[in-house]
Amino acid sequence: MLTFVRGKNGDDTELISNLDPMRETKKIEIENLRLAYGGKEVIHGISFDVRANEIFGIIGPAQSGKTSLLRCINRTIEFTAGAKVQGMIKVDGQDVSRMKNVYELRRQVGMVAPLPVGLPLSIYDNVAFAPRAAGMRNKHHLDALVEKCLRQAALWDEVTDRLDSLGTRLSGGQQQRLTIARALSHQPEILCLDEFSIAIDPVTTMRIEDVLKELRKEMTIILVTNLVQQARRLADRTMFLWNGEIIELDSNEVMFSDNPRNRKTYEYVNGIFG
Amino acid sequence: MLAEPHRRVKRRPFELVSEKLIEALICVCGFSAIIFVFSIFFFVLREGAPFLSRLQMGEFLFSTEWFPTSQTQPKFGVGALVVGTLSVTILAMIIAVPFGLGAAVFVSEFCAGKAKETLKVVIELLAAIPSVVWGFIGLTVMSPIVINTFHVPIGINMFNGAILLALMSVPIMVSIGEDALKAVPDSYREAALALGATKWQLVYRVLLPAAKNGLLAAVLLGVGRAIGETMAVLMATGHSVRIPKTIFDPVRTLTATIAAELGETSKGSDHYQVLFLIGVLLFTITFVVNLSADLVIKGIRKK
Numbered sequence: 292m293l294t295f296v297r298g299k300n301g302d303d304t305e306l307i308s309n310l311d312p313m314r315e316t317k318k319i320e321i322e323n324l325r326l327a328y329g330g331k332e333v334i335h336g337i338s339f340d341v342r343a344n345e346i347f348g349i350i351g352p353a354q355s356g357k358t359s360l361l362r363c364i365n366r367t368i369e370f371t372a373g374a375k376v377q378g379m380i381k382v383d384g385q386d387v388s389r390m391k392n393v394y395e396l397r398r399q400v401g402m403v404a405p406l407p408v409g410l411p412l413s414i415y416d417n418v419a420f421a422p423r424a425a426g427m428r429n430k431h432h433l434d435a436l437v438e439k440c441l442r443q444a445a446l447w448d449e450v451t452d453r454l455d456s457l458g459t460r461l462s463g464g465q466q467q468r469l470t471i472a473r474a475l476s477h478q479p480e481i482l483c484l485d486e487f488s489i490a491i492d493p494v495t496t497m498r499i500e501d502v503l504k505e506l507r508k509e510m511t512i513i514l515v516t517n518l519v520q521q522a523r524r525l526a527d528r529t530m531f532l533w534n535g536e537i538i539e540l541d542s543n544e545v546m547f548s549d550n551p552r553n554r555k556t557y558e559y560v561n562g563i564f565g
Numbered sequence: 566m567l568a569e570p571h572r573r574v575k576r577r578p579f580e581l582v583s584e585k586l587i588e589a590l591i592c593v594c595g596f597s598a599i600i601f602v603f604s605i606f607f608f609v610l611r612e613g614a615p616f617l618s619r620l621q622m623g624e625f626l627f628s629t630e631w632f633p634t635s636q637t638q639p640k641f642g643v644g645a646l647v648v649g650t651l652s653v654t655i656l657a658m659i660i661a662v663p664f665g666l667g668a669a670v671f672v673s674e675f676c677a678g679k680a681k682e683t684l685k686v687v688i689e690l691l692a693a694i695p696s697v698v699w700g701f702i703g704l705t706v707m708s709p710i711v712i713n714t715f716h717v718p719i720g721i722n723m724f725n726g727a728i729l730l731a732l733m734s735v736p737i738m739v740s741i742g743e744d745a746l747k748a749v750p751d752s753y754r755e756a757a758l759a760l761g762a763t764k765w766q767l768v769y770r771v772l773l774p775a776a777k778n779g780l781l782a783a784v785l786l787g788v789g790r791a792i793g794e795t796m797a798v799l800m801a802t803g804h805s806v807r808i809p810k811t812i813f814d815p816v817r818t819l820t821a822t823i824a825a826e827l828g829e830t831s832k833g834s835d836h837y838q839v840l841f842l843i844g845v846l847l848f849t850i851t852f853v854v855n856l857s858a859d860l861v862i863k864g865i866r867k868k
Contacts, residue, residue, distance in 0.1 A: 370751075370755055394761045394763055395761065396761075397759055397761040402759045406752075408750075408755075410753055410775075411775040412770075420757070421760040421762070424760060424762040424763070424766045425761060470756075474760075476760075477760065
């Protein structure tokens with residue numbers, strides 16, 4: 292199995308870029324992003340890149356702007372009245388604010404919210420929603436896609452005999468996995484997981500984490516989490532966000548070592564404050 | 566914080582009694598609805614009951630011969646009246662349901678700010694117009710329009726009445742339907758849009774299924790309004806006893822018959838009693854409509 296260690300060691304980088312020339316491309320570029328809700332600024336001009344096919348961890352206490360940041364990427368922030376975004380967000384080099392087909396952008400970005408929202412449809416229709424919205428009609432393809440996504444979300448075995456029952460009837464943890472399946476259903480290039488594991492038991496969480504490690508071959512994953520250890524286990528690089536500012540962004544070796552560049556990072560990661 | 570030692574507060578006996586009292590009062594409020602419905606049914610039925618023994622049910626329901634004031638051989642067949650009521654109502658709903666639900670979706674989802682507020686006020690204003698005014702509009706405004714547009718001999722007919730009924734039930738459908746759509750959590754909207762759905766896909770794939778019970782209730786209230794409406798249909802449908810062949814034929818409804826004739830009967834006469842039986846029939850029709858809608862909703866829920 293390949294280990295994707297990057298950043299410090301020049302040889303490693305070269306080895307990986309030899310294997311796959313796409314690896315070092317920037318999937319998302321964010322420049323001087325500012326976000327204000329009704330005049331109150333919550334993200335204060337942050338800049339960073341997310342590389343293609345990496346798992347990018349974001350940690351930080353509540354109110355630090357993690358969820359808002361994700362919502363800026365797929366422009367769902369626009370639904371919040373009074374939200375004002377400044378700065379530049381590029382996905383594949385394209386400025387998202389200038390994209391004409393915002394629906395295509397949103398299909399490009401899979402989003403899993405912290406509290407599961409099962410749409411009031413059957414389990415099958417929940418997963419088939421996005422492909423259908425994109426115009427997929429072939430029942431055969433849909434069936435295969437639904438099964439694949441539900442398997443990836445570790446839910447297939449539990450719901451295989453009741454795909455027609457309402458998605459909202461599932462337990463909280465199952466609904467959360469349903470939303471993961473749904474986010475995968477439109478085969479996104481970027482998958483944003485916003486504290487996906489708060490409603491899921493540890494065993495299932497581990498199963499999904501394994502899936503994420505597999506998925507990163509196909510897509511870029513942004514993982515917002517309150518579980519510092521989860522970021523440590525999964526991410527290639529982790530960003531520590533605090534009060535709308537980047538405290539530190541480094542590869543995991545540096546972030547979770549005994550001496551990261553910022554003292555605050557060490558204290559947060561080790562539970563000394565926060 | 567509870568810095569000082571906390572003393573347990575004792576309930577006074579008066580509070581306990583008043584609690585029970587309020588409970589009983591609320592209970593009465595709840596059951597009063599049932600009591601009212603049953604007593605209305607009872608009193609209406611009591612007025613018409615003596616005639617029941619002499620009534621030929623088949624003839625009453627299906628005969629179209631309605632000659633209640635004949636000296637020699639009065640006939641009490643309400644078939645044409647039932648057909649009149651149902652046909653006007655159905656035609657009105659064919660017009661009103663798409664309009665009403667469409668307007669509800671527009672006001673709730675596609676409209677914002679000042680336009681939304683203005684629309685809501687105007688629509689509620691529409692609901693406040695008295696039915697006799699609608700009837701007047703049907704007689705003086707709609708009738709010539711119908712004659713000139715469709716080149717029919719009579720302007721006051723089923724089509725005219727159905728349009729009025731549609732206009733009267735649309736405001737109810739819009740306000741109830743909009744409430745139903747507003748009750749759908751915003752998280753559904755956001756989840757669907759985040760999946761790349763367009764606004765219209767959001768409406769027909771998520772919002773309509775999620776709000777279907779409320780929307781069905783909105784439609785039913787509209788149907789109830791249309792079946793029960795009296796004044797406007799009395800003035801605008803032509804009030805002629807016959808089975809309509811086209812939508813431009815004049816018809817007579819159950820409600821209009823009661824309103825027009827009850828004042829001219831002597832209390833206790835056959836005619837008087839039959840009119841009350843018509844009331845019972847109306848009551849039954851609305852009951853069946855509501856019950857079947859209830860069953861439909863339950864069927865949807867079970868799925």
